[in-house]
Amino acid sequence: EGIEVRLNTDYLENKDELDALAEKVVYTGPIDAYFDYKLGTLEYRSVRFETETLDKSNFQGNAAVNYTDRETPWTRIIEHKWFEFGKDEEGNDLPKTVISREFSSEWKPGDEPYYPVNDEKNGALYAEYKKLAEAETSVIFGGRLGEYKYYDMDQVIAAVLDRCEEELH
Incomplete structure (x- = not known):
């Protein structure tokens, strides 16, 4: 009750409007897509x-x-x-x-990305995107796609709890 739900809404297509609704955004989509692939496309x-x-x-x-x-x-x-x-x-x-x-x-652009490709080339490109992400003080990048990292569910839960500790203290 009292929470607005928007279905079939692409965050990146409505980024400015949606960002204006919150002090912090948790972004779990592909980090390279967030930055409009300006450094290149990561592989999935x-x-x-x-x-x-x-x-x-x-x-x-x-x-x-x-x-x-x-x-x-x-x-x-x-x-x-x-x-x-x-x-x-x-x-x-x-x-x-x-x-x-x-x-x-x-995977090719337009397909649903599921898993990051863990190799030297993609690791180096992700490191550059991570620098851009660290400058986004109102955005938390998380999950497999936002952190370009393979996670099992228990690892995701632990990472979220750790991040909550950082944010709340």
Whole structure:
């Protein structure tokens, strides 16, 4: 209640208007996009999803299974029901399940970026963007894209808590 929500709003297309609404902005998008790619484009990896509904109550017994071998064409299978909605009101298994296979894919501008490319060239370019970011005193750059850093969820939570400590004290 009392909080305005804007859907389908691109921050970068409405930056001046949105920045005027807050003393601090938390930006989690691609850092190079924030600066309009003025130093060049960082490279990312992307992900393609294939989702299917299966006529069985259980496919893999848990939410996520990662595949790291060369022979398997996907990197992960998510079975969505294990996150929250895998049972009916009486606690019985649902008769079907939905899975999504994740495939690593090359990224090009316009695609959804998921993961930073951790190599010397991109690291050097990010270091230059980080200098620009440090000069933006009213913006907090965070997350995989804002910090151009691979994070697991536990690391994201720890980084956010650390940043909150810095901001609030």
